[in-house]
Amino acid sequence: MMKKVLLPLMVLLVVAAGVGYSMKTQLLLVLVKYRSANEYNVGPAREIKWAQAPADAAEGGQRPPNIILIVADDLGYNDISTFGGGVADGRVQTPHIDQLAAEGAVFAQSYSGAGTCAPSRAMMMTGRYPTRTGFEFTPTPSGMGGMVSSIAAGLDNGLPSGIYDAELDKSKPPYETQGLPSEEVTVAEILRDKGYQTAHIGKWHLGRKNGMAPNEQGFDESLLMASGLYLPEDDPRVVNAKLDFDPIDQFLWARMVYANSFNTGNEDRFEPSGYLTDYWTDESIKVIKANKNRPFFLYLAHWGVHTPLQATREDYEAVGDIKPHRLRVYAAMIRALDRSVGRINAALEEEGLADNTVVLFTSDNGGPGYLGLPDVNHPFRGWKISQFEGGIRVPLFVKWPARIPAGTVSQTPVAHIDMMPTLVAAAGASKPESIEIDGENLLPLVIPEGEQGWERETLFWQSGHYRVVRHGDWKLQVTARPDKRWLFNLAEDPTEQSNLAGDNPEKLAELMALLDEHQRNSRGSLYPPVTEMPIAIDKTLAEHFLQGDEFIYWPN
Template sequence: MFKKVSLALLVLLLVAVALGYSNKDQLLLAVIKYKSANEYEIGPARELNWAQGPAQASAQSAQRPPNIILIVADDLGYNDISTFGGGVAGGRVQTPHIDQLAAEGSVFSQSYSGAGTCAPSRAMMMTGRYPTRTGFEFTPTPSGMGGMVASISAGINNGLPPVLYDAELEESRPPYEIQGLPPEEITVAEILRDKGYQTVHIGKWHLGRKNGMAPHEQGFEESLLMASGLYLPEDDPNVVNAKLDFDPIDQFLWARLAYANSFNSGNEDRFEPGGYLTDYWTDESIKVIKANKNRPFFLYLAHWGPHTPLQATREDYEAVGDIKPHRLRVYAAMIRALDRSVGRITAVLEEEGLAENTIVLFTSDNGGPGYIGVPDVNHPFRGWKISQFEGGIRVPLFVKWPARIPAGTVVKTPVAHIDMMPTLVAAAGAAEPEGVEIDGENLLPLAEGASEESWGRRTLFWQSGHYRVVRHDDWKLQVTARPDKRWLFNLAEDPTEQENLADAHPEKLAELTALLDEHQRQSRGPLYPAVVEMPVAIDKTLAEQFEQGDAYIYWPN
């Protein structure tokens, strides 16, 4: 797996064998953990020198464009927030701050992510363009992850079909750091920067780290980047961990990830965050808001929570009560931290007198995953992250802007992450880039209460390799090559996708297939190949036994 093995690593392997790590995968994970721990020097936590705006507001502040804050959760299930009547652990853990944000603004009740996984969704938020135009179709993964996940999966007897992995193809793929959004793509951050905004990114990026792809090279003047993925060190006295022995991805992440950020340097200059990641990034976001209160700013707060590895603070773990199983309690505590973050952001806007003319948007990059073993994260919708059933792509979208958006507005029109960029550009009074095909639409008229019958777009697309999906009006078609399957649903009558109408409505099947084929004909093709295909059960979590006849898809990445 690695070309060079140091003396220290050989000693580690001998110790691992002596301790009983006779399993090949455990040995490889030990190697990955060792290599990761020694890959980069990680310095101590440091004070960040955020750029300071003017001490006083200008005389033209009354005409100042709105501040913009985009808060994106990672892998948040539709049922994880209580806005829609649910909440984690059967509603035991509520999300009052997120609920308040929704109540004071506009709720898009049929909002979709850009994809069933994170990175393509984030690229669509930044550009307003489908991956068929940008080529950014798959989620970047570290070298060796596909093979490691395939190997671990083979040893887990959960009944699923095998993971398909092409090691030779992976050799042809670019390194992880440059699997990203091409620098020539124009991001919303670049447009807002050129409009005079102070543009700041905090958190996850996942759109490349080198060669012009890092956030500070894609329009953000300042970037506090998630350089790895632990919320706290695994042995921190204040952390409660939940490891998932049934999930090969989780096993890889615990071996691969460290506790590190970087500042304005992409992949370099790593240092420890100043606390539990969700809270620390919120602390820094508050500093950014205060530093820029007298000039327009765009803050992209891209949370990691509640993505695995599951780690919570001990305080949050105790606060949510005696929830079982343990992994659900840790997960619930992570949701509590995420909700607290939203509350702290909205509170500081009030304290600084910025709330009236600040547009705050809240969403998730995709639906909740089945691989955490929590059955109801996407209730009532079917499916999970790494699928394009409604559970994988239906996400919350709340937009609050007191100066323009009436509280309590509910929009039923289907919208998606491709609409984020043109919406924010319009809010800032900026222009979309000339000569660039933008697939998204400005959502502000809908949010402000315009008639939904005036909305012109009827069709949305999703694509990951051979797995292609279209929603046209209320009809949704999913097409996969593995298995060779067509699912056709009427979402107006069957929003949870229970009755496959592909055989009963051949004319509608043909109509939507033609739309998919035309969309595919316009594709530039992916920037780099998919090297792994993951089998994903649609109706069961990864903690449950897959049985013959259960529905599944293969997800290319």
């Protein structure tokens, strides 16, 4: 009789414990949201006063090209239709991005600097690996590591438990001071010293204080993403999609507000004047017009299509009845990003600047599995955070009508470390002689009169214990947790299906030696990781992880 009473009681206790845990998490998220809303005063939208060039262009000499670097955030390889894909089985095309690619050069084997955003952006700015700069991990807002770990522990998705070091988290510098060291030389500093007007619009994620803010790293002007909502959550113009299976998404909805700042790092926040992707495009066009008569460098660092998923109602209706709801919102965000590229190119044409403007388009990394959308990186395996091809293969298109023939395609493996030396060379400037630059100038690969090709055979990626090398067509991935090696011949197996680590010990040893040599020269990480989260390689976060499915622990 006692057993019959105890069994229902135990079930009730388990249910109560589960409800209690869920309630605790929700209460913590409410607290995060309350603190975020009261952390800063966010003022009303205001007009941005961009510096104006002289009314007449300077005479004499050949004017160097204008340069526009457009970086999408978390854009999947299959999200654009350039490569024959597109969102929702191709229902949503990206004609303006496709046109940019068709009118310039396509780098068919292009890689991000890392599987996550901030290290990739640091490599674009400096041309240097994290082993040199120490900027190896993506800084996260205060409380994010512990909160995300707590939420993840309460999800029944089959993944192993994560690791969180609370004491280390407490000892780390504040979020605003975790950034790219001020002594690093950025492409913006070099171009500014060459006489360019330099403007940054959008995401930065390389520090906001102590000499790390955009204005302190070479940009004359900076319209900074101070938080991360595209529109207020309850705005009648917006359609939201929340991902209850994603701990990061739950944290972002609680933590983010709708705010920018201008030339103040992170202070003096104010609301943007519209949907973030469109608003930043509006301001970018103002920069183009303001600098018509002098060379300029514009770094347009979009937040789209990163979560939280928010689209304008107009775009949501335009993409049609796509299911599930989150895919429709995501497709609408892709539409806005494509529109941005089209409007930038149209503005250059209208101002008579298109021929002598270098426009580059890329993404900071591949699409994430935490979206719950399985095809964003098709045909490649893996997601953002992993360093399988799906996590680090990104589009890279360069348009420069005066120098690069339309329809040019390069098959040479290139990466974000090549951005800085390429832009410096395009401007006719010189790389700094006092520091080592790891990247190469891409222009000889795509300009007919240039010296074709280069001798580089090797690219590296590193995130703590998770290290990767591509040497020729061979790629090796090494992790300590789990203790595993993946070896692929990308010429024969571009989607990384057949692990050859056990069948080719000589090639494995050769690539391990390259990784070890690269690591020997490392200065070490400036900000050690406080979490290690399990990431499934072949399943989205909306799918249930099963025993035998492959995964990696991602340190950050």
